[in-house]
Amino acid sequence: MRIDILRVLPELLEGPLGHSIVKRAREKGTVEIFIHNLRDFSTDKHRRVDDYPFGGEAGMVMCIEPIERALDHLQSKRSYDEVIFTTPDGLTYNQQEANRLSTLENIIILCGHYKGVDQRVRDHLVTREISIGDYVLSGGELAAAVIADSIVRVLPGSISDETSALSDSFQDNLLSPPVYTRPAEYKGWGVPPVLLSGHKARIEEWRHEQALEKTRMRRPDLLDRLEESED
Numbered sequence: 001m002r003i004d005i006l007r008v009l010p011e012l013l014e015g016p017l018g019h020s021i022v023k024r025a026r027e028k029g030t031v032e033i034f035i036h037n038l039r040d041f042s043t044d045k046h047r048r049v050d051d052y053p054f055g056g057e058a059g060m061v062m063c064i065e066p067i068e069r070a071l072d073h074l075q076s077k078r079s080y081d082e083v084i085f086t087t088p089d090g091l092t093y094n095q096q097e098a099n100r101l102s103t104l105e106n107i108i109i110l111c112g113h114y115k116g117v118d119q120r121v122r123d124h125l126v127t128r129e130i131s132i133g134d135y136v137l138s139g140g141e142l143a144a145a146v147i148a149d150s151i152v153r154v155l156p157g158s159i160s161d162e163t164s165a166l167s168d169s170f171q172d173n174l175l176s177p178p179v180y181t182r183p184a185e186y187k188g189w190g191v192p193p194v195l196l197s198g199h200k201a202r203i204e205e206w207r208h209e210q211a212l213e214k215t216r217m218r219r220p221d222l223l224d225r226l227e228e229s230e231d
């Protein structure tokens, strides 16, 4: 899979996408991630990519031209399955969307900045608009890092124990059951005895019950989704 990210601020993405699982996946070639500077596609002598909004509002707006030039440059080389714009008024991101995106071959993620982008970018150049939650960030870089990281995590080969990503929270609309490690007893706080029993089937059953119980308490909305998908 190939992910191209268009952004104006250098550095903000290199860090989050240069460590741990994502770093290893990039090294192994499970995923290719390219980060581009939109300023490189500006024809302005000061490499500007924003301008004042029509109508006299406060703040700056990202111009359509450098964005279209950047997209044209990428799209002339290969076809892309999605051009995603990160924006607080987009569809709220979740695990199902991360799973779906992980099945695609090439995607572009466009990071907004300032007050956002000229609406014509959204109307004509973008295929999907994603929000990572109901709050406003200063720029789309962190949102792009969140989206890319969550995609890479579920790509086959990213995690050595492949079942591990599948047992994460939200896969199957359930929260993940509690986990424990050594020591089995700490300050008198024990570990559920079933986990020490070595009885695989019973452990599995316990985990499922715990996941259900936690989801019922914390996120009953997920269970409604589970029932809908079973109907």
Ligand code: SAH
Binding pocket: 085, 086, 087, 088, 089, 110, 111, 112, 113, 114, 115, 116, 117, 130, 131, 132, 133, 134, 135, 136, 137, 138, 139, 140, 141, 143
């Ligand atoms: N004026 C805009 C917010 C601009 S924030 C509004 O009220 O909707 C600047 C940029 O940060 C956005 O263009 C977007 O790319 C990014 N951003 C901010 N919050 C985000 C969120 N919750 N999810 C995804 N991207 C976000």
